Amino acid sequence: MAVEGLSINLATVRQQWTLTEACEACLRHGITAVAPWRDQIHKVGLDEAVRVIRGNGMTVTGVCRGGMFPSATSEGRQEAIDDNRRAIDEAVALGADCLVLVVGGLPQGSRDLGAARDMVADGIAAILPYARANRMPLAIEPLHPMYAADRACVNTLDQALDLCERLGEGVGVAVDVYHVWWDPNLASAIARAGRMGAILAHHICDWLVPTRDLLLDRGMMGDGVIDLRGIRGMIEAAGFLGLQECEIFSAETWWKRPGDEVLATVIDRFHAHCRT
Amino acid sequence: MAVEGLSINLATVRQQWTLTEACEACLRHGITAVAPWRDQIHKVGLDEAVRVIRGNGMTVTGVCRGGMFPSATSEGRQEAIDDNRRAIDEAVALGADCLVLVVGGLPQGSRDLGAARDMVADGIAAILPYARANRMPLAIEPLHPMYAADRACVNTLDQALDLCERLGEGVGVAVDVYHVWWDPNLASAIARAGRMGAILAHHICDWLVPTRDLLLDRGMMGDGVIDLRGIRGMIEAAGFLGLQECEIFSAETWWKRPGDEVLATVIDRFHAHCRT
Numbered sequence: 007m008a009v010e011g012l013s014i015n016l017a018t019v020r021q022q023w024t025l026t027e028a029c030e031a032c033l034r035h036g037i038t039a040v041a042p043w044r045d046q047i048h049k050v051g052l053d054e055a056v057r058v059i060r061g062n063g064m065t066v067t068g069v070c071r072g073g074m075f076p077s078a079t080s081e082g083r084q085e086a087i088d089d090n091r092r093a094i095d096e097a098v099a100l101g102a103d104c105l106v107l108v109v110g111g112l113p114q115g116s117r118d119l120g121a122a123r124d125m126v127a128d129g130i131a132a133i134l135p136y137a138r139a140n141r142m143p144l145a146i147e148p149l150h151p152m153y154a155a156d157r158a159c160v161n162t163l164d165q166a167l168d169l170c171e172r173l174g175e176g177v178g179v180a181v182d183v184y185h186v187w188w189d190p191n192l193a194s195a196i197a198r199a200g201r202m203g204a205i206l207a208h209h210i211c212d213w214l215v216p217t218r219d220l221l222l223d224r225g226m227m228g229d230g231v232i233d234l235r236g237i238r239g240m241i242e243a244a245g246f247l248g249l250q251e252c253e254i255f256s257a258e259t260w261w262k263r264p265g266d267e268v269l270a271t272v273i274d275r276f277h278a279h280c281r282t
Numbered sequence: 283m284a285v286e287g288l289s290i291n292l293a294t295v296r297q298q299w300t301l302t303e304a305c306e307a308c309l310r311h312g313i314t315a316v317a318p319w320r321d322q323i324h325k326v327g328l329d330e331a332v333r334v335i336r337g338n339g340m341t342v343t344g345v346c347r348g349g350m351f352p353s354a355t356s357e358g359r360q361e362a363i364d365d366n367r368r369a370i371d372e373a374v375a376l377g378a379d380c381l382v383l384v385v386g387g388l389p390q391g392s393r394d395l396g397a398a399r400d401m402v403a404d405g406i407a408a409i410l411p412y413a414r415a416n417r418m419p420l421a422i423e424p425l426h427p428m429y430a431a432d433r434a435c436v437n438t439l440d441q442a443l444d445l446c447e448r449l450g451e452g453v454g455v456a457v458d459v460y461h462v463w464w465d466p467n468l469a470s471a472i473a474r475a476g477r478m479g480a481i482l483a484h485h486i487c488d489w490l491v492p493t494r495d496l497l498l499d500r501g502m503m504g505d506g507v508i509d510l511r512g513i514r515g516m517i518e519a520a521g522f523l524g525l526q527e528c529e530i531f532s533a534e535t536w537w538k539r540p541g542d543e544v545l546a547t548v549i550d551r552f553h554a555h556c557r558t
Contacts, residue, residue: 118509119466123466151426151427151464152496155506162466188395220492220496230431233395
């Protein structure tokens, strides 16, 4: 039976399966949408990824990830731009809804967040003509402030939307509840994103209490404190009716369980906690 | 030789020394300002804390901490209010500059951040007449968003300032670099706090990359990525010329070193990284 409204970010089962195995498992569970990571694509090869995904008529809610623009050197920044162009190619080949951008943090040795943020704006501006020419939307994903130093110096939805306004057509946002749930301005920022037509993706998981690791201790929906249904309501009210993409990095729990158990649990929890 | 401009939050040496021992050590190192935690005060007794601190003419840059207002029950919320009144008494007895408020997170079982934030506003409003009558400023400390669930649902400086405006005279903010350094609106928020005359304390430490624990892996100034001098410049430009209070929770590093080595390092790093 088809599961409507749900996509699986393949990082959720990255320890259990290759991209091919994960897609076939999703189809067995009635899930017809996925979001692969580039290392997963490269491991099986782009042709094989295209075969299993497009050959089965699957939706791709996003390719993870472009970004990582800041660098201490101009060579480093150019390499990032070149790599982002290849990421756009891969997203196009897979027919993805968007290329997700995790924009990058401080360059090595730097304490200058403002400069890093300028490098991000410059980097996106540099790839944007290519993205537009290929009709591939770029989704800036604001990351939780605990990743400001090492992963993304865009840390609130409003900050990402300011960037979108500055950059113009072809750039929007990925709203991941894990990163934005705490924001006192969340409701107004989501409404603003809706007015801009900027919501390109909606990622779900949960925030565990306690959280034992900054990166790899995300929770299954329902096991934490995020008001998933409430945030979904805001997103739908803002006009985004697209899929919810489940993305869980969980080194000590879900990455150790059988993949089929993980998918079955995601489906149960999606129905119990995430739909309006 | 006196160390000008520096205060030691006694949590920084909580594993090494009692409040009495820590104050005496600070004086040996030329540091005449401290900020004790209430458990440290209670362990030696308030009379003894007053004796060593006031008897030696020490400055108290803050008492940590009041707050923790949200609760699932009205009894729980009343207990928090009563306990905050006792915290005000202790801060007054010690001649503190302010009582620092870590406002509390979600009540057990709740996913409603908005309700928790209302409980915080109600709790501060309930103790504010007593604080005003005792001339004890209340310093709301916005905590990093990674503590929104379990420690403080006030997570940006602007959010704290909104609360100050709502509550009126007698409430300000403690600006801890660890909690606010990532904020894209930091400069404007500090300037706003200055215009409001709301800056009551400035706490320093550093953000380590990687950070291995959400609570107990704060860095020594200079070992991380925070632009300490830059933020100090903003704070001084906003009109706050008070002490910088070093507060480091470090279970695996600084709490395991001899207290005298910690204090000597704090003094060195303060001079090297924190003064404008």
